Each structure stands twice: as structure tokens, then as C-alpha cells.
Amino acid sequence: MCLAIPGKIIELDKKKQNATVDYGSGTKRKANVSLVQVKLGDYVLVHAGFAIQVLDEKEAQETLALFREMLSLQDGDR
Amino acid sequence: MFSLRDKHLADEIVSRIAQERVHLRFMHVCGTHQDTLVKHGLDTLLQRCGVVIGQGPGCPVCVTTPREIEEAIVLASKGRTIASFGDMIRVPGVRSSLQLMKTEGCDVRTVYSIEDAVGLAEKQPEKEVVFMAVGFETTSPTTASVLLQNPPLNFSVLCCHRVIPPALQAILEMGEIKIDGFIEPGHVSTIIGVRPYEFISEQYHVPQVIAGFEPLDLLMAVWMLVRQIQQGKSIVENEYTRAVKPQGNQKAQEILSQVFEPVDMKWRGFPMIPQSGLRLRKKYEAYDARKKYEDDLRSVEKEVFSEPTGCLCGEVLRGLISSRHCPLFGHECTPQNPIGPCMVSSEGSCQIEYLYTKK
Ligand code: SF4
Numbered sequence: 415m416c417l418a419i420p421g422k423i424i425e426l427d428k429k430k431q432n433a434t435v436d437y438g439s440g441t442k443r444k445a446n447v448s449l450v451q452v453k454l455g456d457y458v459l460v461h462a463g464f465a466i467q468v469l470d471e472k473e474a475q476e477t478l479a480l481f482r483e484m485l486s487l488q489d490g491d492r
Numbered sequence: 493m494f495s496l497r498d499k500h501l502a503d504e505i506v507s508r509i510a511q512e513r514v515h516l517r518f519m520h521v522c523g524t525h526q527d528t529l530v531k532h533g534l535d536t537l538l539q540r541c542g543v544v545i546g547q548g549p550g551c552p553v554c555v556t557t558p559r560e561i562e563e564a565i566v567l568a569s570k571g572r573t574i575a576s577f578g579d580m581i582r583v584p585g586v587r588s589s590l591q592l593m594k595t596e597g598c599d600v601r602t603v604y605s606i607e608d609a610v611g612l613a614e615k616q617p618e619k620e621v622v623f624m625a626v627g628f629e630t631t632s633p634t635t636a637s638v639l640l641q642n643p644p645l646n647f648s649v650l651c652c653h654r655v656i657p658p659a660l661q662a663i664l665e666m667g668e669i670k671i672d673g674f675i676e677p678g679h680v681s682t683i684i685g686v687r688p689y690e691f692i693s694e695q696y697h698v699p700q701v702i703a704g705f706e707p708l709d710l711l712m713a714v715w716m717l718v719r720q721i722q723q724g725k726s727i728v729e730n731e732y733t734r735a736v737k738p739q740g741n742q743k744a745q746e747i748l749s750q751v752f753e754p755v756d757m758k759w760r761g762f763p764m765i766p767q768s769g770l771r772l773r774k775k776y777e778a779y780d781a782r783k784k785y786e787d788d789l790r791s792v793e794k795e796v797f798s799e800p801t802g803c804l805c806g807e808v809l810r811g812l813i814s815s816r817h818c819p820l821f822g823h824e825c826t827p828q829n830p831i832g833p834c835m836v837s838s839e840g841s842c843q844i845e846y847l848y849t850k851k
Binding site: 446450451462463464470477 | 496498504505523524577604605607608627630631634637641679683708715716733734735736737741744747
């Protein structure tokens with residue numbers, strides 16, 4: 415039940431209460447965004463109809479590199 | 493963009509863990525972690541490297557007590573509309589279940605979100621709609637947010653929300669099993685952040701890593717725990733930095749404390765755990781089903797409830813046994829005919845074990 419799914423905000427109402435979230439492969443759903451501060455184009459984690467956190471795109475892109483660094487591997491290392 | 497797949501990196505992490513020649517037992521408290529571990533065979537892979545990982549009380553539906561289920565059943569039998577998440581509705585209670593009540597003509601609805609339950613109340617002003625609110629810190633902010641938006645007064649909440657850190661402490665205090673480290677639930681942590689776990693590492697010297705839900709996230713979290721142990725450290729580390737900020741979601745935290753206050757609460761399989769539950773503050777009493785229907789619920793208050801005969805969910809939830817060790821697993825108890833909540837819920841370790849490994 416703590417499952418939360420990432421998606422992109424493609425529509426946002428004026429009061430910033432409700433948004434349409436695109437989960438990819440054609441799935442779009444409304445989500446309540448009252449728990450987060452978001453703007454159009456942000457990636458959010460959605461749980462039970464509510465966005466619970468904004469995802470950090472930069473961190474996400476760097477996660478693998480960070481893991482390699484923690485394991486003290488060079489990028490080319492296997 | 494948010495999927496993490498890299499077979500070579502996974503192999504590398506596993507070989508690092510294997511090199512250390514450890515014998516360790518970790519606990520996580522999240523059905524989604526259990527799903528990743530069993531689905532991808534990481535649990536058996538890691539066991540070969542000397543690391544046993546078990547699920548603790550990390551399934552909100554499973555830890556909801558027979559008494560709370562009975563409260564919902566009583567309210568349904570008195571003609572109220574009961575709305576909750578699907579898994580909750582299917583859990584067998586002592587005499588009945590919400591699902592059975594539905595077949596007997598009671599108004600029981602499965603909803604995807606608390607907003608759907610409010611929608612039911614708005615559409616049918618003549619009905620009394622009660623939302624059975626289960627869930628940890630990932631879910632409780634959604635309840636709080638809705639209550640702050642003045643829902644109609646024919647809507648109320650049977651509050652069964654619980655918080656994770658006191659349950660971790662309870663497990664350590666009970667001392668039934670040795671735990672060398674905790675893998676903390678990523679989505680609970682998106683809300684609460686890092687700090688609420690710190691007292692556990694400080695007081696009990698247990699390392700902790702907050703982890704995401706991809707196989708690589710969990711392998712990395714295990715390696716980080718092993719590394720802490722090798723270095724003699726016990727701190728809270730965050731592996732899931734793309735979603736968990738150190739301070740968590742402060743807006744959600746504010747809303748939570750506006751609406752709820754902590755309360756001592758019993759969890760299935762556990763005694764009373766101090767300050768481990770949430771109840772509505774007095775200001776929101778008009779939406780508190782336990783206040784609103786006090787007279788109806790008086791009978792439930794005095795009753796003593798027992799677990800289903802032979803079901804070992806309590807032991808499973810305390811991490812003492814794995815689902816397979818329950819004699820009823822896969823025989824009398826299956827997802828089609830569940831005896832305990834751990835076989836009902838998609839987050840329960842009995843159901844997860846059954847789905848992926850029972851041929
Ligand atoms: S297998 Fe069934 S009876 Fe046994 S602990 Fe799990 S839910 Fe309970």
C-alpha cells in the first residue's frame with residue numbers, strides 16, 4: 415500500500431490543488447498535489463491519488479554514477 | 493528515467509557482499525521491498541552471501557487489529573457505508589469480514605483514494621460514509637489533507653493510521669530476534685525524512701539505510717549496511733536520494749501535525765506500542781467515526797479478540813518466522829482462501845511468498 419509510482423505533471427490547475435500526471439505508455443490520471451510544491455513538468459511520486467514528493471531529476475540521473483563512486487569503481491570498470 | 497537497471501553493477505555489489513563472509517540478519521518494514529526481494533530472487537541470492545533479510549511489521553493492512561476490523565463491521569451492520577482500500581476489505585475478521593458483509597447487503601466500497609470516499613459522501617448526502625483509514629506515514633498525509641478541505645459532515649474517518657519508528661523500537665525492545673540492521677521504507681521516508689530514525693541508531697547501535705524499490709536499490713542498501721558494520725558504525729544512511737530529502741516533505745509533516753496527534757496503539761502480533769498510532773485532534777472530532785458512533789462501538793470496546801486459529805501472522809510480523817514456516821501456508825491458507833491478513837494483502841509476506849515461489 416505504500417507503493418508510489420513516478421509520473422510527470424502535464425497539467426496543473428490554477429490553485430495548484432489538482433494535476434494530471436502522465437505515467438508513460440499512455441496512462442494519465444488525476445492526482446491531488448496539495449502535499450507538494452510543484453510546477454508543470456515536475457516528476458512526482460504518486461500514492462493513493464496524492465503526489466507525496468517531487469523527484470529530483472538530477473539525483474536520479476546520477477544515482478548509478480554515485481553507486482559506482484561509493485563502490486570506488488571507475489566509470490569504465492566492470 | 494527513474495528505472496535503475498545495470499546487471500554488471502548488481503553483480504559487482506553482490507560479489508562485494510559475498511567477499512565479506514558475513515552472517516547477518518536484516519529487517520525491512522515494507523511490502524514493496526519484500527516484493528522486490530522475492531520477485532527478483534534477491535532474498536535467496538543474499539542468503540548465499542550470509543545475509544538473511546526478513547519483513548517485519550511493514551504491511552499496514554496486516555498490522556491492523558481484529559478490533560479495528562470489528563469496528564468497521566459493526567458500523568457496516570448499522571447501515572453506514574464503509575469505504576476502504578481493497579486489501580483491507582478482504583481481511584477476515586473474527587466473525588465476518590467486510591467483504592462478506594457486502595454479500596449480505598451492507599454497503600461496503602473499495603476505493604483507490606480517500607478522495608473517492610469523500611466523493612461518495614458528496615453524491616449521497618442522505619448516507620453516512622465512513623472511510624477506514626489504514627496506512628503509515630505515506631498514506632496518513634492524504635487523510636489529513638482531505639480533512640483540512642472541509643469535507644461534508646456525513647463523511648467520517650475510522651482512523652487506523654500508524655507510524656513506523658516506534659514499531660522498530662518495539663521490535664528491538666522485545667528482543668525476540670537479533671537484528672543487525674534495518675532497511676527503512678523509502679516512501680514512508682519521503683514524508684518523514686532521515687531524522688526520525690536517528691534515535692534508533694543512537695540508542696540501540698543498529699545501522700539503518702533508507703532504500704528505494706529497484707533491485708539495485710536494495711542490493712546497494714544491503715552493501716551499505718554491511719559496510720557500516722565492518723566499520724563499526726551505526727548511523728542512518730540514505731540510499732534513495734532521488735526521492736528522500738533529509739528533511740522529508742515538510743508540508744506534509746505540517747498538515748499531519750495539524751490534524752493528528754500521536755497515541756499508544758496495539759498492532760497485530762504486538763502488545764501496545766507507545767505513541768505508534770495517530771488519532772484525530774479534538775478540532776476534527778466531527779469527522780472522527782469513533783466519537784460520532786461512540787454508542788454503536790461500545791460493544792466492541794469491551795470485547796477481547798483473538799487471532800484466527802493456527803495463523804502465525806503475529807510471528808511473521810515480528811520477523812520471528814518466514815511465511816513458509818507456518819504449517820497452514822499453501823495448504824489451508826492461500827490467496828484464494830486466506831486465513832490471516834498476511835495472505836490477503838499484496839504487501840503481506842505470505843501472499844508475496846505464495847505468488848512468486850509456490851508452484
Ligand atoms: S500462511 Fe496464512 S495462516 Fe499462516 S501466517 Fe500466513 S496468513 Fe496466517
